[in-house]
Amino acid sequence: MRSSYDAVVLGGGHNALVATAYLARAGRSVLLLERLGEPGGATVSSRPFPGRDAALSRYSYLVSLLPRKVVRDLDLDFRVRARDVSSYTPTVRGGVPTGLLVGGGRARTRASFARLTGDDRAYAAWREFAALTGHAARRIFPTLTEPLPDKAELRRAVDDDTVWRTLFEEPIGTAIEARFTDDLVRGVVLTDALIGTFADAHDPDLRQNRCFLYHVIGGGTGDWNVPVGGMGALTRALVDRARAAGAELRTGHEAVRVETDGRRAEVTYRTADGEGTVAARHVLAGTSPQELAALTGQAPPAPAEGCQLKVNMLLKRLPKLRDPAVDPHEAFAGTFHIAEGYGELARAHAEAASGCLPSVPPSEIYCHTLTDPTILGPDLAERGYQTLTLFGLHAPARLFAADNATAREKLLAATLAQLDAHLAEPIADCLATDADGRPCLEAKTPLDLERELRLPGGHIFHGDLAFPYADDEAPDDRWGVATAYPNVHLCGAGARRGGGVSGIPGHNAAMAVLGL
Template sequence: MAADTFDAIVIGGGHNGLIAAAYLARAGRKVLVLERRPLVGGACVTEEVFPGYRVSTASYVVSLLRPEIIRDLGLKERGYEVIVRDPSSFSPYPGGRYLFFWRDADKTRAEISKFSERDAAQFADYERHLEELAELVEPLLRMPPIDPASRRWRDLWRLARLGLRMRKRSAELIRLSSLSVADYLDRWFESEELKVRLATDGVIGALAGPYTPGTAYVLFHHVMGQTEGQRGVWGYVRGGMGTISESIADYVRAKGGTIETEADVARIVVKGERAEGVLLRDGREFQAKAVLSNADPKRTFLQLFDPLDLPEELVDDVRRLRMASGSVKINIAASGLPNFHAYPGTKAGPQHQGTIHLCPSLDYMEDAFEDAKRGRPSKKPVVEMCIPSVVDPSLAPDGKHLISLFVQYAPYKLADGKQWDDAAERNFANSVFAVIREYVTNWDEIVDEYQILTPKGIEDRFGMTGGNIFHGEMTLDQLLFMRPFPTCARYGTPIKDFYLCGSGVHPGGGVLGTPGYLAAKAALRKSL
């Protein structure tokens, strides 16, 4: 029986894969999206983990999703709505002190002045400085990476324009790309409480500590986005993160695209050094003029291709990719709200609305990393808590709450040959809860049940190699024209008519959407 034929096949219905499909369908191409799981979205999903709860199982806040993608695909008209949090964060510290970040700059400066008058005065300059750098770099997020070794006149012209644009800030951009987040923040502030509050954005999602070189860029990456026109602001998506994916999928279908779930791709079919289709595990085969993969580069090349179809140099590059992760996601069904020592109250208040940072110092954070670096789950983990049901009651049954914990650090591979099993997961959850009890008086009374996803659990559930939420470490040697490596950095690959469209290519991880958008543009230009 002849295989069904499409213009393009997209492997993986994560947000980037769906965005690639949306732009291909928008251009009038016949598109098929194949998703292994029963629902689309990849790690950008809403699931009923507990009866009556709508859980953003993996990704849980949004800021980086490009405004032009939101506009082009009409996502707001299709149900996408961001709830801006005010305050954006609450950081309690030992001894009863706390720090709020508000949307009102004067209120935030007043909070910082409790710890340092100098830092309070300096904070506006710090935010303005990062915003100016973000505006300078932002065009790079909308275009394919420029290879400085290229001899094409268009690349040379773009490189020259970019050099002129950035010449006055080149030293600062080099610092951001190479310094540790601790060293970078030391250049600005003296208060430990403020520095550790900001430093979490430099280590989140990475197996790196605050003193690890390159983590300053991860912080910068997290302030590149905007919510409702305000840069660096993160919000909740009404109905959960799956609303993003479902709204994009709705666009794909409206443009005539086909999306199949529970469609597990076994192999990418290559003939004559060209990708011409895919074979599913159920035996079905589909053909296409172009094939795009939303899976991470290691999973794509090492699991979906016959090794004989790949150049040896490509396989070597893939094997060298660093995919380490130290992140754990814990989702909790709760019967009430946490009562904080530093800011008491079990009725919804400002302490419950934004991200709650439980980490007293940079040294504490570094100690937590040192454990994981040696293959041990952190004895004293770093905890970020969110309670989205406070501002979106639709996420939990009446009188209940949904609590999300994003935790650093737990290694993918445990030392001494140990494995992640139920007992190991339970032990780590207990370590996390022990930290929370230092700040919260009623934790044991409000936790009804929980789900824990270690790096191994993230890999098994979402197909992210090593549990790395960025599809590869966000370090200087794995960014721009080197992401994931030079031969695949511009979305095309040495396999003709085969493209990468996930977070493993420029500009990287997070619910950003640009990798899918730019990969679709590349496929349209070269294959379709």
């Protein structure tokens, strides 16, 4: 290891790897320091169930925000695959199991809306709203890898007053209630505003709108795709490109202090053998803003709080559904919404805000292997095994503070009970077992994610997302990655256009260092 570099990158998540690869390919000397034994952070594939050859995308699982520009610029050997079905939402109407299937073509989707609501009005409203978000996606997504616009510039780029008002000015609940009357349809639309964000549809601070925006603009289409080979395929591709360009990647190296005068920096790191220091012209932090503040001795930003339950499962077979009109292979191929009606989401939020675990916890599930079976070993794939990933909403970290293990088990049981309510057989009967005979199921709360990945408060975005325009308090932050020090930049999810599996903060931090 050299004693001095053009740039030292803290953390080895996918955003940090993107920044590293860009800088190394530009001819800069780059050192990346990663605390864990392998790079990737939350974008890794792992085999959590002993004796089972299933490489799960354990922490993050779908790709929407990763720009084709980043894949192209870095010549990444990485592909995604589209899902034929967008979503399926089971419910019961008049005592009869039914549901809403979005996907399989317009005629199929239209018929599903009519079966649920009794006429074509909900489908027409759905199409109209999709056109609105599609317009926003086409206009906004390309700006995410350009210098940060100010608010007026972004509004001119959107060039539609209704779109701007709906997404940037009024609580998203206002638009949903004005356009849709069916409670289930309202809930399906609202879920994009709540993934990783603890909010109500009408919160005046619009954190739900910010979350919604990033969930509907990805790739300029809003499509959510499956990473071929699992999320670890992205990490491997980035590591290969960074190393091929000459970057040094050191795992088992934990940054413990950063000192800088704004022109030169010194980073102190710790390994199993002791401490060391390295100098750099620039420091790029793939860590959270909270951790960077601790490293530099600055006052920490506002606390962050994650709000999700994450569950990974390996199944012997997909469960049968109570709704006979939908094949499980279709229902689980997209996003399978559970207890996510509009009223159910509001009640769950109110219960959690009052300090109680939701009595009817909302969640959503998807099955990676229906779109990409390559993450399974040949034997499991031949025998029809499948993976399920569940993401529970409205489970803020505060609810686990007193007794994480007990609260985790209680919420998991309630969540699976809601799933079972729409199945013709219990999900437990479909679970595979590991080499020790234990069910192949793991659940993680925000506190588990904080412990394992140092996500602040378990927040998957490092904090509440921000609208993708310049903050009035930092008008000179050209790329949305600035900190209190001119030579220290955020390159992780906590940057202004961070969050999700995107690589955008890494790209933008690299552009800031390169003076572009």
